[in-house]
Every structure is written in C-alpha cells, then in structure tokens.
Amino acid sequence: MTDPATPTIPGTTPTTPDAPRSDLHELLTALAGDLRNVGYTVDGVAALLGESAHTALARDQLIPALIVTDPAALNGDSTTDRAKAALAVVVRLWLLAVPQTEDDVDAALPGIRTSGLAVLGLVEKNDAGAVAAKVDVRPYGWEGDSGADSSGSGGAELWVASDLAAHQRPGVLRHDHVLGIGQASTTLLQTTIRRHSKRALDLGTGCGIQTFHLLHHSDHVTATDISARALAFTRFNLMLNAEALHLDPADLESRVSLRLGSLLEPVAGETFDLVVSNPPFVITPRSAGEHASEQFTYRDGGLPGDDIVATLVRTLSDVLAPGGTAQMLGNWEITAGTGWSERPASWLTGSGTEAWFIQREQVSPELYAETWLQDASEGRDRKLYRDAYVAYLEDFASRNVESIGFGMIWLRRPADGAVDAGTVRKEARRRFEEITYPIEQPIGPHLAAAVERADWLDTHELADAYLVVAEDVTEERHQRPGAEHPGVILLRQGAGLRRTNLLSTELAGFASACDGELSVRQLVGALAAILGGGADFDDEAFRAGLLDDVANLVRDGFLHAAG
Structure with missing residues (x-):
C-alpha cells in the first residue's frame, strides 16, 4: 500500500525493479x-x-x-x-x-x-x-563534517542500502549494480570543502552518500544519476534516515530533488554553488554495437577513454554560479612521452575556469585492467576475464596509453566572471601536482585553507605583509660529517598535504626570521644586504626571486600572515 503523503520524485517510482521501496x-x-x-x-x-x-x-x-x-x-x-x-x-x-x-x-x-x-x-x-x-543494509555514521558552518553538522547514526557487493554474492555483478560506500566515495567525502551553500548538486549520486553530507551544509541538494535503480536506492536511504537528516518525508522536494539523466542534462539551465561528483570515470573498452545495458553503470560512463572526465571538466562551469566550485574524482590517460598533467591541462584550453588537479596514483594498463576486472568479479568467469583483459590492453594500446592517473579535481568559476577565455589571474589558478604519499584526512579543510591563501595572495601586496611560520612546520638540516654548513635544508609540514620544501640559503634565512616583527620587504632587504655586495650580484633579480619563493611558501601553507 502506498503512503499518499509521500510524493513520488521525478526519476523514480515506488516500485523500481529490484530496488527497495521508499513509499511506505x-x-x-x-x-x-x-x-x-x-x-x-x-x-x-x-x-x-x-x-x-x-x-x-x-x-x-x-x-x-x-x-x-x-x-x-x-x-x-x-x-x-x-x-x-x-x-x-x-x-x-x-x-x-x-x-x-x-x-x-x-x-x-x-x-x-x-x-x-x-x-x-x-x-x-x-x-x-x-x-x-x-540488498546490503549497513550502519553509517560520522562525527560531523569538518568545516561545515553552524547550520548543522552534528554527528548522526544512519543506515545505507545498496546492492550486495562481490564478496557477499556469487557470480559477476549485475550491470545496473548500485554501489555502496566504497573507497572512492569516502575519498570524495574527505576531499570536499564544506561551506554553506544555497544550492548543491550531487552528480552521479549512486546510493546517495554524498547527498547525506551535502544536506548538512546546503539549503537544497539536487541528486542526479543515469540509473533509475540508483535514484530509487537514494530515495530509500533518504526516507529511512529522514529524522536524522532533518527531512520531512511528506515534503522531501523542499530539501532534495532527484533527477534521472546523463551528466548535466537533468540540470540544464540551472546553476549551483557547489557540485560534487564521483562520476563513472573508469576507462573501459568499448565494442562495436555495445548497448548501455552491457556496461556497469556505476563505473562506466559509456564514452571512450577518459572522455567522461574530460567532458565534465570542460562543462561543469556551465552549471556553476559565479564563485561556485566543483570537486570530483577522475582518471586520465597518460600517453608515452608526455607528462601526466598534459592531458588534464588540455581540457581547460579556452576556459576561464580555475583548476587544481592532484594526482594520487599512477598505474600501468595491466594493473588497471586487473583492478577493475576484480572489482566486478569478472575473474570468476575465466574466458570472460581473459577476453576482457585483452580488450583493455588493446584499447589502451590503440591510443598509445602508457599509464593511467587517478586523483582529485577542484574547479571554480571566477566570482566576477571577468576572466577572459584562456587566461587566469595567476599561475596558481591552474595547478597540477602529484602527491602519492599519505596525507591528513579529512583533507577538505586543508584544501579550503589553500584556496583562501591563494585568494589572499591575489588581493594583498605580499611585500607589505608580516609573516609567521605555521605551527605544524618543522625544519631539517642535513650535512656531511665535518662540513661547516648544511648541504640540505628542508621545511616539512606535519598536517594537511604534508609537503616538503627544499630551501635555498636565503629562503632558509627568511623563514627562520619570520616571527611577525618585520615585513616581507624588510626581511628581503636585510638578506639582500647580507648576501649581496659582489660585482656580479643582481640585487633586483635576487629580490624578485626571493619574493616569488616566499609567495610559494605562503601558497603551500608553510608561512601565513601574522595575527
């Protein structure tokens, strides 16, 4: 019997085949x-x-x-x-x-x-x-979204339904499998910068776990998916946890809208303050005449190579409000003889979108194939496994792919909308870095702080600033026995992205003097006076180079403004 007080949300029905009911x-x-x-x-x-x-x-x-x-x-x-x-x-x-x-x-x-x-x-x-x-129904809880505002980020005990996973059932997974809370979804949760937003978009919602968290700092969340079963699971999870999520079961639409469709089609013409997406980014061989029902919808975007991620990077700014941000995970192909960042950078050509790519892993085509064939339990069918493995390798070879990268992507539409196509205000607005070692989790608050520091550098005259060393930063000096001076001086971060910075003698001297008492201009001038004086010393180049190095230390969080 259907509860008449519970509306049916577009894109789902109370009786979606092989999905739990959410109308009772x-x-x-x-x-x-x-x-x-x-x-x-x-x-x-x-x-x-x-x-x-x-x-x-x-x-x-x-x-x-x-x-x-x-x-x-x-x-x-x-x-x-x-x-x-x-x-x-x-x-x-x-x-x-x-x-x-x-x-x-x-x-x-x-x-x-x-x-x-x-x-x-x-x-x-x-x-x-x-x-x-x-189906799988499991408990889920968190202590609160770090960085969320006072609109409500307290911990909650919830339950999440999804399809039974490979270790819980025999055979190959169904092609419209609805994934539960996995490593990728957890990574996106930890990466997302939590600030109040009026309208948020969960693109490719799956079982709805990103929507759970967005509800704690967003007035309204739109969740989309190409799978009607995924939307049915999301609706079930929202209704099951309505009390904990502060939702009115009789008026779910006032807080959450579920939309059926591919990529940005369900939200065409709309804009959002925040978009998060764990898209079906897995690079999967395509075969002639292949039907969508033959693909694993939870991971395969239906496009060749890494085009699903490329398409989103190119088009997400269309649904971002001025100053709006998007955060997503993705794979990118790395062809022989190129650096990993060349392909992601090409997706931004002709765009004014600010971007930050962090590559967390890089694997060979063989390891990539093994990972995703195991993910869907395709190894349980020996012939299927062999044929699919060969197809993976042939597909990568057809595009001269040497390895595949995985990482985190942050995008922002400039607030003023005045950035000309193909330009950015500063080089840091197009940042590509590889960080493969363990980082602090959740990393979202630290990414937010990094964005704030970059914005601060854009709006302040660094030379007039008074700087101090961040609390988590330590210095290491290495020298050979008997040497008068250290050969290597390092600054290390104990928190956040845990970067290490190799310092020149002058930069080490600058950092050691950053106690907030003298301005950057005064410190640079003092070091120029101490280290200069020779006939071949270029005072102007020294000052400009040191100022650039100091800006990088501020951008990376080793130094920050006093007070």
Whole structure:
C-alpha cells in the first residue's frame, strides 16, 4: 500500500525493479526504530565483532566476523547474551549475507518483522525457507563534517542500502549494480570543502552518500544519476534516515530533488554553488554495437577513454554560479612521452575556469585492467576475464596509453566572471601536482585553507605583509660529517598535504626570521644586504626571486600572515 503523503520524485517510482521501496513511511519508521533498538550502529557492530574481525570486515574479509557471530558462540541466558545474539542475526543477514531463520529475524526486528522487510524489498525467502538479503543494509555514521558552518553538522547514526557487493554474492555483478560506500566515495567525502551553500548538486549520486553530507551544509541538494535503480536506492536511504537528516518525508522536494539523466542534462539551465561528483570515470573498452545495458553503470560512463572526465571538466562551469566550485574524482590517460598533467591541462584550453588537479596514483594498463576486472568479479568467469583483459590492453594500446592517473579535481568559476577565455589571474589558478604519499584526512579543510591563501595572495601586496611560520612546520638540516654548513635544508609540514620544501640559503634565512616583527620587504632587504655586495650580484633579480619563493611558501601553507 502506498503512503499518499509521500510524493513520488521525478526519476523514480515506488516500485523500481529490484530496488527497495521508499513509499511506505510506516514500515520505514518501524525499520529505523528496530535497527536502533537492536544496536545496529557503527559502534554497536564494532563492539560485537571486536577489533580484529571488524578490521577484517572493512577489507571485505568475512570469515573472522562469521566466527565471532556464530550462534553457538553467542548462546546464553542473560539479557546481554540475548541482545548480542539479536544483533548478530542482523549482522549476519546483511553484512555477511548469511540467510537467517524467520523466527530469528522476527525476534531481532519485532517492529517490522520478516514480512515487512519483504514488502520493502530488502529480503526474500530462499528455497530452504530461510530469510536471505536482497540488498546490503549497513550502519553509517560520522562525527560531523569538518568545516561545515553552524547550520548543522552534528554527528548522526544512519543506515545505507545498496546492492550486495562481490564478496557477499556469487557470480559477476549485475550491470545496473548500485554501489555502496566504497573507497572512492569516502575519498570524495574527505576531499570536499564544506561551506554553506544555497544550492548543491550531487552528480552521479549512486546510493546517495554524498547527498547525506551535502544536506548538512546546503539549503537544497539536487541528486542526479543515469540509473533509475540508483535514484530509487537514494530515495530509500533518504526516507529511512529522514529524522536524522532533518527531512520531512511528506515534503522531501523542499530539501532534495532527484533527477534521472546523463551528466548535466537533468540540470540544464540551472546553476549551483557547489557540485560534487564521483562520476563513472573508469576507462573501459568499448565494442562495436555495445548497448548501455552491457556496461556497469556505476563505473562506466559509456564514452571512450577518459572522455567522461574530460567532458565534465570542460562543462561543469556551465552549471556553476559565479564563485561556485566543483570537486570530483577522475582518471586520465597518460600517453608515452608526455607528462601526466598534459592531458588534464588540455581540457581547460579556452576556459576561464580555475583548476587544481592532484594526482594520487599512477598505474600501468595491466594493473588497471586487473583492478577493475576484480572489482566486478569478472575473474570468476575465466574466458570472460581473459577476453576482457585483452580488450583493455588493446584499447589502451590503440591510443598509445602508457599509464593511467587517478586523483582529485577542484574547479571554480571566477566570482566576477571577468576572466577572459584562456587566461587566469595567476599561475596558481591552474595547478597540477602529484602527491602519492599519505596525507591528513579529512583533507577538505586543508584544501579550503589553500584556496583562501591563494585568494589572499591575489588581493594583498605580499611585500607589505608580516609573516609567521605555521605551527605544524618543522625544519631539517642535513650535512656531511665535518662540513661547516648544511648541504640540505628542508621545511616539512606535519598536517594537511604534508609537503616538503627544499630551501635555498636565503629562503632558509627568511623563514627562520619570520616571527611577525618585520615585513616581507624588510626581511628581503636585510638578506639582500647580507648576501649581496659582489660585482656580479643582481640585487633586483635576487629580490624578485626571493619574493616569488616566499609567495610559494605562503601558497603551500608553510608561512601565513601574522595575527
């Protein structure tokens, strides 16, 4: 029975095939209450499994958790034992995908019971009469989005439904598989700069996890996807967590709009303050006559090579309000004899969009093929695996691709709209850097600070500034035994992007004198007086070069304005 108070959002229906129903408000309320009462939360599951089994489960290794939750290991007569046994039933049903008896499910979830779960499309009876999971439903929580404003960023206990993953089910994944919370989605969550926005866009929402976070600092979120099943899962997750997300189930459209369609088509003519996207960026071989149903919609954009990411980088500024930003993940192809940044840079030709690319990984075509064939469990079919592997290598070879890069992308439409096509205000506005070592997470607040520093440099006269060394910065000096002076002087950051900067003698002297007492102009002048004086000393070039080096230290966060 459909709840008439719950509107159907465009792009979804209450009965999308093989997707959970989101139109039965009473059942959803009962399910949320049962999950909360049985302790099916992030902390509750961690306490039940213990550190070792919980850590293994995060690696998709089920055996330790199966051992810990075995009914024989949890038998007991105390209230505590019965509570653990009830939670174990839910953990085994959804996280471990082990069918449970109807009596055990009814006892663990007495408000909704097996019958209600079946109506919602979350479980089904198998041939043996046991209750089997049709989808994955798992707890999700966070302490609050660092950097979000006071409009509401408190922690929340939520539940997220998605399709069963490769380690939970046999066979190759279905092509319209709806991905759960994976490494890529978590990376984007940690990367996103959290500031209040009136309108935000979650492009390629999947199960809706980015929308969850956007709701905490955005007045309204539009979530799009090319898959009707993905939008149905997103709607289910929003309705299941309506209370925690401060949503009105009877008026969901006032905060969230779900749109079905490809790329920017569903939002043509609209603008947003913030766009986030974990797009289907995986580079997948295309074959003649291939139909969209043969592609994995959660990862394959349907375009050759890295064109899906290229298209978004070129067009996202069309839906950004002045000063609006976009953050996304992506792959890019690196052809033989070229640097990794050449192709991403070409996507910005003729555009006034500001951009920052950070490459986090670079892999060979062979490793790339192995990663994504394993992702969809295609290795379970030996012939399919071989044919697909060969297709990957031939596809990359056809474009002379030597390796594939992965990383984070930040874009901004200039606030004043006055930047001429093909130009930027400063070189830093088109930044390409490779950072493959571990960085601090979440990195979003540090990226925000970096953008603010670049903006500060644009609007202030650096020579008149008074600078101090950032609190997380340390200095290292290396010299050979017996040497009078160090041969290497390094500045290291302990936080954020954790950069290391090799200093010249004059730059090291400048940094050591940055205590906020003298201006940059005064410090540069003092160093010119100390180190200059020779006939071949170019005072003007020395001052200009040192000033540029100081600007880089400010831009990277080693130095900042005093006060």
